[in-house]
Amino acid sequence: MKALYLTLLLAPAFSFSAEGPPRVSAQQFVDLQQGNTDFPGFRRAHAKGICVSGEFRANGQLADYSKASLFKTGATPFTGRLSIAGNNPTAPDLKAPVRSMALSFASSRTEQWRLAMNTPPVMAVADPHTFYQQIQAIQAGPAAVKQFFAAHPESSEFLTWAGQYQATGSFAAETYYSINAFYLVNADGKQQAVRWAMQPTVSVAATDLTAPDALQQEIAARIAADQVVFDWVFTLADATDDENNPTKAWPDSRQQIIAGQLVLTGTTPQLEGDCHAINFDPLVLPDGIKATADPILRARSAAYAESYRRRAKEQLQGALEGSNNE
């Protein structure tokens, strides 16, 4: 929890830069991401989502690698959010190129973990400034995007993924990746670099969906009928893998460990649910998980705090105006 307060306090003044200038501030990032949209009270990215709840059932397989208590055999509840990328909370679900899962574990008052994952396994670029330029290109249109990728050979693995990705008919059938790497730290202080993925246990074709809220309706009905389960799979880096570069996947031959199963048992529309008020800052970490030096992680933490600050202020203003009108 201390980490969250520190993030919120430090973020306004924090400028992130991987290798010196040019620097991009969190404010500039969020200004760019929100663009000309005006959706007070909503996230500036991944604005459309649905709250989910459930528990993680650990099998104990990861407990020798991380002292985080949720990896000990047993169940830990979470509050989560399934979303689509973009700054518009009314966008049609099926048009979004990226789907996402965010989780918040509160194992104890002092042990909190926030995770936010996306469907691509890698990023197109490795540093915040180039990501800023990528968003600028996306906003400028297809010709600018083409030019951007031609100038950035590091995007090749992302483009290969984008070329073969088939969107499914359900949030329940996607694989969600950490993309950025973290360290597991065990009771002896030993560190192991990892990435993780939530792997689905069902497959659902996209064929029958048409409604603007198709994914939200589908997941709400699916979870009302039965629990939805993902395997939480960790991939262990070896000494030759670069844990600070999110554009490069690690070889398939790397050891993988299934830490247990994530079980989704409830949904709530986001405006009524607990997830709406959570900042899924990827640097809110429990003992036993440590951030790598990947500069994207710092940029994410600062930008999420800035987006959170804007939407929290607007929500408060909305509530005050509402009470003045009563």
Ligand code: HEM
């Ligand atoms: C420099 C890179 C990035 C920037 C600047 C950025 C920025 C943002 C911002 C401003 C938000 C809204 C936060 C809020 O209001 O709570 C957001 C949400 C989100 N981002 Fe990123 N992002 C970046 C990279 C990534 C990456 C690599 C991933 C996946 C691993 C990711 C996954 C998500 C998810 C899942 C959400 C929605 C979380 C929720 O449900 O609240 N982002 N991002």
